[in-house]
Structures are given as structure tokens and as C-alpha cells.
Amino acid sequence: MINTNKQPKITLVGAGPGDPDLLTIKGLKAIQKADVVLYDALVGKEILDHIPVGAIRIYVGKRANNHRYSQDEINELLVRYACLHGHVVRLKGGDPFVFGRGHEELMFATDHDIEVAIVPGISSCIAVPELQQVPLTRRGVNESFWVLTGTTKDGVLSKDVAVAAQSSATVVILMGLKKIREIAKIFRKNGRSNLPVMVVENGSTEKERSVLGTINTIENEIVKNKISTPAIIVIGAVVGLHPNLNEKLKTVLGMANK
Secondary structure, three states, X not given: OOOOOOOOEEEEEEOEOOOHHHOXXXXXXXXXXXXXXXXXOOOOHHHHOOOOOOOEEEEOOEEOXXXXXXXXXXXXXXXXXXXXXXXXXXXXXXXXXXXXXXXXXXXXXXXXXXXXXXXXOOOHHHHHHHHOOOOOXXXXXXXXXXXXXXXXXXXXXXXXXXXXXXXXXXXXXXXXXXXXXXXHHHHHHOOOXXXXXXXXXXXXXXXXXXXXXXXXXXXXXXXXXXXXXXXXXXXXXXXXXXXXXXXXXXXXXXXXXX
């Protein structure tokens, strides 16, 4: 039902890494006040259950090579439904501004004079390694971390990976599983063959699975364990702090009996 008495408003909400309990209280309140919700593929059912009865819900998810709507179409939907129905919540996995194209949606809405609110979400780039008991930074081990996309808008590996591979920083790569061979090749070229690597599939959810290895072995571990998307890749010395590191891998990393 169209309600022209409501002021158009859009709220960009980060739903977090997957675990519904990691949705913020502010995000929950926004969802509960929504007239329309446009949600992504990685938003779980438990979070969608908070959408009010009678509110319009529209799936606009994007997965590899399967986009239900283009970004331009999503932008148009946000504005149209806000004008027709009032409060539209754009519900996005992780954080809206971490490879979430939230800023593009913000700019499109403000160009149409629609009020926009932002509710940050817990990004998988931080939450998933942490839930594996792997710190992104650790005193005496490293001093920074990079968060990169594995696939640019042109479908190629980001050139920043080659720059990150030369540093001592922890490197977190989102949307990069299908390019793990290219990624490993770049790190090997920089003499980092034995650098520890962790790959986590469906992080923070009941379906979570992970594998550990090195730049030289991680591709085989992914294939052997049938790891698939969505997954994040964590590369760096801090992965060597994982509590499940086996003795064979500790030996390769020079950590045996330490």
C-alpha cells in the first residue's frame, strides 16, 4: 500500500559478517521501523525475521556472475520505494562502505534530495579472523593490515595485492577465492612462499569451515577440503598464531617447539 504521508528516508544498514547476533542494536531498530527492505545475498534469515509484518521485502543480492539487479537498478529502486512508501532500509552484508557500494547508493539518494542515515556493520575482514582467534595485528609480529578486494569491477585481481605482498602487514582479501592461484604466485615472486595463510568459508555462521596452510600449500588445501565462496583469505605471520596450527605446519613456519 502506498503511503504518501511518510517522509522519504533511506537507511543503509550493515548486517555484519553472518552471525545474526552480530547485528548491531541500531541496525535492528532500523529494520524494525522499515516500510521497505532491500537485502543482499549474505543476509541470513534470522535477520530478515526482524522485518515488520506488512513491510515490502526485495531481494537484490549479487553473487559471482549472478546479479539479480544491476547497481543502477538498485539505486533507482531505493529512491522509488522511498518516495512511494517512506522508510527504506538497504540491508547489506558486513559494512555498507567496505566493498559494499554503500557510498554510491548514498550519493544517488542525496542527489534526489532524500535523507540518508548510515548504520555501520561489523565487517567480515575483522570479525572472521578474530573469531578464529587470529589477530590482524599483534605486538612484535606486525604493525598494520591491508583489506583488499580480490576482484575489481573489471574482473581482474587488484594491483594492490602486489604492493601488499611486499609488506609485513597482514593481508585480508575478500572475494578472492577464485584467484588464489594468482595471489599465491604474486607472494612467491616476493619470496613469501612459506608465509602462513588461512581461508575461512561462511565465517561466523553455523556453516563455517576453515583451512590453514602456506602460500605454497593453500591452493591444495582449498581443493582438498572443497572450500567455496563466500570466503575470506588471510595472509601473514599472525596466521601462525592460530590455535589449530598443526606440528607439520609449525615446522614449515619455523615455529616447532616454540
